[in-house]
Amino acid sequence: MKKFVVILLLAVMGYYISITFFDIGFGDSHLVEGVVPVKDAYLNETVNSLNVANTVTSIVVNFRGFDTLGEVTVLFLAVTALGGILYKKRHQAGERSVLFSASKVVTSGSKLLFPAIVLLGAYVFIHGHLSPGGGFQGGVIIATGFLLMLLAYENFTVGHNTLSVIESLAGITFAGVGIWGLIYGGSFLENFLPVGTLNDLFSGGVIPIIYIAVGFKVAAELTGVIYTVLHEKG
């Protein structure tokens, strides 16, 4: 009975969402007439005043950097919440809830791949302002490297304190750059460094600095999440 009510409700909702979006249209400019969208200004300002090649990065870190600060905080809170919710009965390092022995091929292969994965992650977040990618993506790639090692080696440990220090320092860098901008530039997160030339590694002012901090933070936090859940006693 409940199922049918839910299906009916979903059908009605689906119908209305679909007709709204079909009506809006896919792939054209669907704005109402006479409106100048913000994106035009973003696309112009990114090249002209920030000298950042990747517009998405300039939006994420500079124009809407406040959102990103909040987003990083959400991740930080998720890790904190995880620690708070699952605090009891934690296994010691090396004894875990999921136990399995990986074969020699997997262990050697992981060891071989791990530095490459970390390098790729670092590349992605350092070049976040030039090419697709950025702090979040690079951080996730690095965390997958740690996930691989945790799966391959039963006794692979990551220092909990180390992760927490990296996390904190990266967060302080982000918030600190913001406050520095407030003091020397006049508004929070304002760019206070020279912007360089377009498509140079050293360009875009504070954007690469913030994205590198975000990369470290995301990598540490995701690794922390994996590690906490893996060492949970059922």
Next chain:
Amino acid sequence: MVGTPVLFVAIPLLAAFLIPLFGMIWKESVRVIPGIVLAYLLVLAINLMNYVMVNGPIVEVIAGWAPPLGINLVFSAFSGFLVTLMVFLGLIVWMYSYRFKRNVDFEPAKKYFLLLMMLITGSVGMVLTGDIFNLFVFIEITSISAYALTAFYTGRDSAEASFKYLMLGSLASAFLLIAIMIIYSQLGTLNMADIGSKMHLMKPAYKIMAIIFLFTALGIEAEIFPLNGWAPDAYAEAPGPVGAAFAGIVVKAAIYASIRIIYTLFDLSGAYDLLIVIGMITLIVAETAAIRQEKLKRMLAYSSIGQMGLVMVAFGMGTEEGVFAALFLMFNHAIIKSLLFLSGSYLVYNSKDKLIKEVNGIGKFLPITSFLFVLGSFAIVGLPPFAGFWSKLSVLTAAADSNMLLIIALVLIVSIIEVVYYMRVVNRIYFFKKDESVSTQRPTLNALIAMITLGAIVLIVGFYPDAVTGFLHRASADLMDKAGYINDVLTLN
């Protein structure tokens, strides 16, 4: 000016990232730093509030991009008033729970103060922000802290309550994103003032879709019927001070967001009627549910939901008197319900089920706490000369001015129901014989100071309501002035 509104977000975030580092050196810092931060923010809020009352709203841009390009924060008489209230209540809750868990090595106790600080920061951000996607981010910051704080006790069914909250909360964020998408696809902007100035260009069908999704999403956070299924459980299972923070801070922020959206973003006159209808249903359903509750905190939770319904009704009148009444109700509810939660959780401190019948005769053993609870009860049902009386009176006069007799009748009936279930508890506290098996817990000194401060405010506002009405009149005029808000934000360079 001594500071800028962005510090309300930047300083707690900086502190949140610093706390793990300081915690390694000095363990007490996990408790002390949030208190220092909140105290500083209170000073800042009062200073900025004084500035705003003289010089008009402060609009702050972030990253140096004037709206609509960058995100902006608006500290006006309305939002500033709520921010001051929230930070003050946050400090009270912090003080109350300072010795809550003595052992700092106890891991959740380390997280507790951090999460509490972030809960307050998220709510303050929701109120200050002038950008609709930024609002979403702050709602998520608030929600994640709230889930974790709800699941604080492992002994109770708190994880279940928290999971329920999380389910509804993620539906809320999904709906909010759909609404943001519809608006963005039409207007190409995310800035609230910009949206407000262009809203008349949008097709009515899209407007209705957007407002339905926005209202559903924010209704879940603001405990509006029928989306409030999470609230009674979350209040009952969370630690007492967290319940106070939910009632006084989180819900207020959600109400602010929905009101800002209806008053400033949309120009639909039907939305006001929707507010009145939903508010009335919420009020009736919640108050009739409250009278049936056997657990003290669930009763308080349903009463809180009912009061939010009344606030919605008052906002739905759409007149300046209505807004004034709604703001007065919000202020009183924040103070009084926090007092009730804080004192109530000491009344049922050691009991497992937190039943109402376990407070029998406790008045002799915990005289001050009981007195404060009774004071709160009298105030919230609206007995003169306590604070709640003036807000209910202003709702009634506002309703009379706009000839809404149904509302007047409803408020009076609901007040009688409230009297019944609050006086039932008061009666048990003083006139029943104490059950010997129930042990009592004396409040700690800091908890006592926190509760007495709130009690004193209830009395001051009760005998001298002019202490806050000046601010409230300015705040309500500020909310009604849509053109002024848009102008303030968009002409900034």
Next chain:
Amino acid sequence: MEDTLFKILDYGVYGTAVLVILIGLYGALVKRSLLKIVIGLSIIDSGINLLLVAIGYLKGGTAPIFSPGYLDNPKIMVDPIPQALVLTAIVIGFGVTAVALALVIRLYRHHGTLHIDEIRNLKW
């Protein structure tokens, strides 16, 4: 030919996204296992993200990146804002899912089951 393709895409992309959202909602509202509910919630997130990215698409648009050589030979670019918003939405969705799974672990530890009817102590 290209027109028909875009017609299919027109309904296809939004239709798929809405369908994914509905599947997720169905899972979250009807299924009785906590883990399936969490999976449903993450499916909703995926659908929303798909919808959000699709809003920003422009026919024939390139990625909003000014690579070397682009400025001499500019084409239209897709809308970068939804992409930035999706990044935020994904990260937030991850955080919520992590907290949800932690709560599931705790409920399992407490009750020894993931079935929602057997752990209902509170009213749902």
